[in-house]
Amino acid sequence: MSRNVIIIDDNQFAIEGILSQINWPSLNAEIKGTFNDGYSAIEYAQSHDIDLVISDIEMPGISGIELCSRLIQIKPDIRMILISAFDKFDYAKKAIRIGVVDYIEKPISYPYLSEKLASVFRSMDQEDRTRTIVEQSKPLIQEKLISDLIGFSGAEAEERLSRYSRYLSLDFNYSSYCVLKIRIENADSIEKDFGVQRYQMDVISIEESARKSGSVFDWFYCYHTYDAVYCIIGQNTNSTEHFLTVIHKFADIIITNSDATAELNIGIGTIVPRISMLHESAENAEGALKYRFCFPHDTIYDAYDTEKHSFSFFPENGRDTSELFQLIASKNTAQIRVWLRDYFDALAKECTVKNILFSRIHILIGDIIHFCYEVNIDISDMEEDITKLYRRFDRIHDYNELFEWMCGFCLKVGRCLDTSTESYHEHICSQASQFISENYSDNTLSLSDIARHVGISSAYLSALYKKVYGKNIFDTITSLRLEKACQLLQQSTLPLKEISIRCGYSNQYYFSNSFKKKYGQSPSLYRKAENN
Numbered sequence: 001m002s003r004n005v006i007i008i009d010d011n012q013f014a015i016e017g018i019l020s021q022i023n024w025p026s027l028n029a030e031i032k033g034t035f036n037d038g039y040s041a042i043e044y045a046q047s048h049d050i051d052l053v054i055s056d057i058e059m060p061g062i063s064g065i066e067l068c069s070r071l072i073q074i075k076p077d078i079r080m081i082l083i084s085a086f087d088k089f090d091y092a093k094k095a096i097r098i099g100v101v102d103y104i105e106k107p108i109s110y111p112y113l114s115e116k117l118a119s120v121f122r123s124m125d126q127e128d129r130t131r132t133i134v135e136q137s138k139p140l141i142q143e144k145l146i147s148d149l150i151g152f153s154g155a156e157a158e159e160r161l162s163r164y165s166r167y168l169s170l171d172f173n174y175s176s177y178c179v180l181k182i183r184i185e186n187a188d189s190i191e192k193d194f195g196v197q198r199y200q201m202d203v204i205s206i207e208e209s210a211r212k213s214g215s216v217f218d219w220f221y222c223y224h225t226y227d228a229v230y231c232i233i234g235q236n237t238n239s240t241e242h243f244l245t246v247i248h249k250f251a252d253i254i255i256t257n258s259d260a261t262a263e264l265n266i267g268i269g270t271i272v273p274r275i276s277m278l279h280e281s282a283e284n285a286e287g288a289l290k291y292r293f294c295f296p297h298d299t300i301y302d303a304y305d306t307e308k309h310s311f312s313f314f315p316e317n318g319r320d321t322s323e324l325f326q327l328i329a330s331k332n333t334a335q336i337r338v339w340l341r342d343y344f345d346a347l348a349k350e351c352t353v354k355n356i357l358f359s360r361i362h363i364l365i366g367d368i369i370h371f372c373y374e375v376n377i378d379i380s381d382m383e384e385d386i387t388k389l390y391r392r393f394d395r396i397h398d399y400n401e402l403f404e405w406m407c408g409f410c411l412k413v414g415r416c417l418d419t420s421t422e423s424y425h426e427h428i429c430s431q432a433s434q435f436i437s438e439n440y441s442d443n444t445l446s447l448s449d450i451a452r453h454v455g456i457s458s459a460y461l462s463a464l465y466k467k468v469y470g471k472n473i474f475d476t477i478t479s480l481r482l483e484k485a486c487q488l489l490q491q492s493t494l495p496l497k498e499i500s501i502r503c504g505y506s507n508q509y510y511f512s513n514s515f516k517k518k519y520g521q522s523p524s525l526y527r528k529a530e531n532n
Helices: 012-021 039-046 064-074 089-097 110-136 136-149 154-164 188-193 196-216 240-257 276-291 305-308 321-332 333-350 354-374 380-391 399-437 445-453 458-469 471-492 497-503 506-521 525-532
Strands: 001-010 031-034 052-056 077-084 102-105 177-186 219-224 228-236 264-268 300-302
Touching: 001 012, 001 102, 012 110, 012 196, 012 506, 031 039, 031 399, 039 052, 039 064, 052 110, 064 077, 064 228, 064 276, 077 110, 077 300, 077 354, 089 102, 136 219, 136 276, 177 188, 177 196, 177 240, 177 276, 188 196, 188 525, 196 219, 196 240, 219 458, 228 240, 228 276, 240 264, 240 300, 264 276, 264 305, 276 300, 300 305, 321 333, 333 354, 333 399, 354 399, 380 399, 380 525, 399 458, 445 458, 445 471, 458 471, 471 497, 471 506, 497 525, 506 525
Parallel strands: 001 031, 001 052, 052 077, 077 102, 264 300
Antiparallel strands: 177 228, 177 264, 219 228
């Protein structure tokens, strides 16, 4: 890109020198005009495109600093190089503060000026490239702004809007706003069965369908995350009821036009009067989607409709589940079935609506999952079973099928509890063994020290260690100390007293007695035999 340059100096010879001594074509620059006073240059700049100004500081009529300020007001991106016959450092500092890129003293070194010009033009080229990238990134910036508005609230959202809306040329002055969340319930299965590319094509198709149908609104914006498409709608309306009716028609179109492989549920948020309140509408849309567990036959969930339901998902006199947890821990199959049968019979009398009964089952499953978390059970293998139950709830016509599923689920939790407990015990004992191997040389090492390190009582650690490893924890300490003693006896000439200290014995004679008891000979004889 060729750069346009003007030169300003009341000395015509100085202008001629710059014109003739600089190889302008090699710099990809062109002199568009020369001026002997600042006012003429300002007048020219008002109607012409200028990239760079080379100007003398001291000229009649207007100072160099004022000239620079006036030109920057006309074109903020303009670059300027000032030239002076005197070393005026303070003047130069002031000039640089207002945007002058360089300050050169007379007599001019033309090679130096040429280097400065090349540097300025390279900088301008880089800025042009960066500016192009930023312009191309505007759609991404806009998506980030909208997604942030859904996540931020209050003053933070207002402040972000004020900074970016003008830059992105966005009009946020509509009377009403609403957020829809289109959730793809079977996202994982589509990826697994058809591949990532097919799934991403489905997401884009849903987004394009929404964008096409959303053209009926005054303002419509949508973007997608991994398993959802968010639609943000702005409308000038005197009737929120009519606005909501049109939104429902829009949602119906999305469901009707969706690919058969994508299972969609749509949550419609509440209508809010300002875009800075989008987070409220988004939260309500997400809350409405939670009702899909209670109303699985539906696909569109309106936050206003869900607020109207007067029934309680929570029983007034909920049954204590601690007894069930004890039965699960003991894997008492018969008693688990008795407890669940009583529970289901009570539900059948209380809940005459299938959806409400399912919501109560959902609560019970949630209590069991919470129990699993408390006892550190990994439920990742059971999550798929729970998801399958929710998805096929429409096809369950006998509550006994739910009863049998719950019995099997509780027994599976019991089996996982055994595995989790064994793993936990092994982890504790492994920590204890590691601590012993790192501290065996400390003759004050005690059972309470080890227990404190692993976070359980001394008595519990002693019993647990023996259960896992089949030997006493003190026998482990003694064996490790004597093994280290054997190594030192074989590989060093250290005296017995030093070896006993290094191996955690405070008394050499106690060390010798322990060694002889285990190996049938004294440390001295053992060393002599090994060396021979």
